[in-house]
Amino acid sequence: MTDGEVVFEDDPSVETNDPVWRRVPPGWWTFDHNEGRVRPTSKCFQYSKNKETGKKHPMSVTLGQGLTPDAALAGQPEGFKLVGWIAGHLRNLELGICRDDQPDIIAHGLVFTMQLDSAGQRRNNISDSVRDRLSVSAQWLIPLSPEEIETARLRTAP
């Protein structure tokens, strides 16, 4: 993945079993009637877009080693949830992970696709199928309440 002059490479210092977390805004989950459970919408897992340059930027994550989920959500409005995976799982999905220290963001990291397009260049976003698998495999670290789950189920019940 490149972003201007920056080239992102998978960082082996993020070890296989290290936790990688992503915040989920309030309500950005859906009931998967095929699986019988709630999952974050796959759109939670995509590159961001720089509003000034229009360039896409890898997905921001929190590298959770040594942190608590509550610490990762500190300062966020009420209702945010947290989901996560281990780094090895992301790498199995052809994703790379690197550290991206930011002065005001705790344990900030980036996740980016390692997949190539037909021209042999890194794709500029996480593919739909990988996003779907991220959604299905995401573990809830800040879980939904029974009421939130039921609301989501009823909203899409056939």
Next chain:
Amino acid sequence: MITITERDILVAKAVTTNISTFDVASQLADWVTKREAQPSRFEYLISEQSITVPNQPPEFVISPAWLGRVKRRLEELIFLPENWDSYDGAPVDPRVARLAESLVEWFGVADMPPPDVFATSDGGVQIEWHVRRVNIEIDISPFDGTTIYFHDLNAGEPWSRPASSTDLQTARRRLIAPL
């Protein structure tokens, strides 16, 4: 009850033909033009409950139970604050919301399960279903066009591509098909 007509279906088909080459303003203008150009002649028998084609069972009835709620949700997404997702997300582009509303209406046929709709960080909308052994996601982006992700859990590998009219009709048929 609102009844969807074959004319509406034809109009919707015309709209979705251009979705793969998404340009919100031109697409909506094109749609309005085609809607106004449609003939007003109906060959089907229209009742309170459905459209009945002679010698065929009722097929298309709009699903009113969820449509209003989904449309209200789309409207709300326009007014999301900046950074609503804590990752610098933008509120939904109103033109995208209007197109999403049109598409949701087109999907609102008899026995259609309700979709979930979500804002995307680039100001777009995702419409999705995870039901009846199929996962379908339609992503309308103000920058990257409209794409569809389709995974029939009974039928092999998922696929994803710019959404064509045929793809959208495939999705609609699959969602209302009996298991």
